[in-house]
Amino acid sequence: MSSSPTLPDNTVADAMANSHSDTAMEHILQGISAVGRCLETMDSKITDLSADSKSIRVDIASFQATVSELDHRLHAIENQMASLPDNKPKLQYL
Template sequence: MPSGKPPGKHFRQLLFSEAIAQPKVLAAQETLSSPTTEPADPRAMDATDCILQGITAVGRRLEAMDLKITDLSAASVSIMTDIDCFSEMVADLDQRLTNVEDHVGMLPEHDAELQTLREKLTDLEDRSRRDNIRSLAYQKERKALISKHSFKACSQS
């Protein structure tokens, strides 16, 4: 077969129609179906029986092959659906990978920005500590001044 495909249903129907349409086969079938007519040659009847048995056997084989082809067709549709699904997943993953690769180029830029922000945070923490220390020192001084003035006021009275 030139196309590499198994014979299809139409080919089998054509084969059977040609085989049945042959005049010798038709004459043999008429001879077998007619109980009143005796065949002229018993060898012709044997040959006709062999031909009909061969055609029937081929028909059964082709029906079995037809079922297998139908099963294979259903399986191939299922496989094609799976392939389409996997293709979509691969395309999605490829897009995600492209997005990640695009952002990887920006990492040094973000790293420098992150370092600047860390330095600012450290500076703000240091200022806050200094301000807290000053505030505590100021509060102690104030308490000392208040208690000193209170003591003087109490002593003078």
């Protein structure tokens, strides 16, 4: 009678923690990418304003929406970083 091998509990816990870390890292990287896109959008808006100095018009609502998205993404990254396992230095993920 052969029994299937089982993993010790700590190995299962480690595997689950690593899986959670991978998911958290994926969310963090997606968030960083989104922050980059927000910053590019803001830079583009500022460049457009600089190029047309005769009639400076700011699409305030659009700019504020971009800033709000940037703030939201940064908070999401911060929350994901906080959810990483404490047994690993958080800076190694960046």
